[in-house]
Amino acid sequence: MFIEQAYRGLSEGWRYVVGVIVVFFGWQVLGAIPLILALFLKTDSIAVLASGDMGVLSNALGSNDFLFYMLLTFAIGLVFLLLFVKFVHKQSINSLTTARKKTDWSRVLFAFILWAFITVLFIFLDMYLAPEDYEYNFKLEPFLFLALIAIIMIPLQTSMEEYFIRGYLMQGIGVAIKNRWFPLVFTSLLFGLMHIFNPEVEKIGYGILVYYIGTGFFLGIITLMDDGLELALGFHAANNLTAALLVTADWTAFQTNSVYRDVSDPVLGWDVLIPVFVVFPLLLLVFSQMYGWKNWKEKLTGKVLTEEAFKSEQMG
Known part of the structure; x- marks a missing residue:
């Protein structure tokens, strides 16, 4: 009953509408002020500030500093979200x-370790198959600063996305619509489309959205089946952290002082499709066996209880 947890607070529709506006303002407006100020102090070129190009901005500020300020926007957005939930919805975190x-932290840790292992395995497999696509990029001092920033800030960034999309919006839409399939589809598409302005989309094409939308569906399914965000939180943090620390490229959202640099000309290939159509289904099987998931149809497409029915069931 993950969606019905919204009833443990105040769940009127207007609160969610205001909440989305407040969180977006804190995340995208107030959260961006430190980044804008840092760029303004670092460069006097209006063209750099107005470009919006991650590569240009990263070069102007320095990759580690740019990564920190970019992730800080998510951390500020997360604070706005959690405070709004606590004080306006009167709902516990x-x-x-x-x-x-x-919160089952063992689930978070298991998903983190599992996906980090699989991601590292795929990266080194690709390096073995196409070593010419990678160059060694390791420099101790900038890497140590990167690791410090990434380990602290990336879990805040990924938590912001999970709490906002698969927590706040999934619960809010679910109790309003009174079914499970629509919030699953809506939040999964939203998650994918949020990445449409990433530089890799411009470089590879819109086909890469298959990966982002597919990942959104995978994370939404494990959230509903497991009645919680724990697995999604661990998976998402592992995905972004390994990407930031191990491999960077000039055409990705995370341009970092990582161990390796991908110097290939990117194409839409197996590394986009295999995770969505092979690895994610296998992970669903692993999770379902480990945590005893049942009633898939009901949990993914069934009705959401009314507030009265939910509270009556909790009392009973």
Whole structure:
């Protein structure tokens, strides 16, 4: 009953509408002020500030500093979201996270370790198959600063996306629509389309959105089946952290002082399709066996209880 956890607070529709506006303002407007100020102090070129090109901005500020300020926007957005949930919805952070009595950190850790291992395995497999596509990029001092920034800030960035999309919006839309399939589809498409302005989309084409939307569906499914965000939180943090630390490229959202640099001309290939159509289904099988998932149709497409029915069931 993850979606019904919204009933543990005040769940009127207007609160969610205002919440989206407030969180977006904190995330995209107030959260961007430190980045804009840092860029303004670093360069006197209006063209650099107005370009919006991640490569140009990263070069102007320095990749580590740019990464920090970019991730800071998400951290500020997360603070706005959690405060709004606590004080306006009167809902606990735990009920925004899970239907369990307490957040299960073992689930977060398991998903993190599993996906980090698989990601590293795929990266080194690709290096073995196409070594000419990679060059060694390791420099100790900038890498240590990168690791410090990434380990602290990336989990905040990924948590912001999970709490906002698969927590706040999924619960809010679910209790308004009274079914599960629509919030699953809506939040999955939204997650994918949020990445449409990433530089890799411009470089590779819109076909890469198959990966982002497919990932959105995967994360939405494990959230509903597991009645909580824990697995999605661990998976998402592992995905972005390994990407930031291990491999960078001039055409990706994370341009960092990573261990390796991808110097290939990117194309839409197996590395986009295999995760969505092979690896994610296998992970669903692993998770379902490990956590005893049942009633897939009901959990993914069934009706959401009314507030009265939910509270009556909790009392019973």
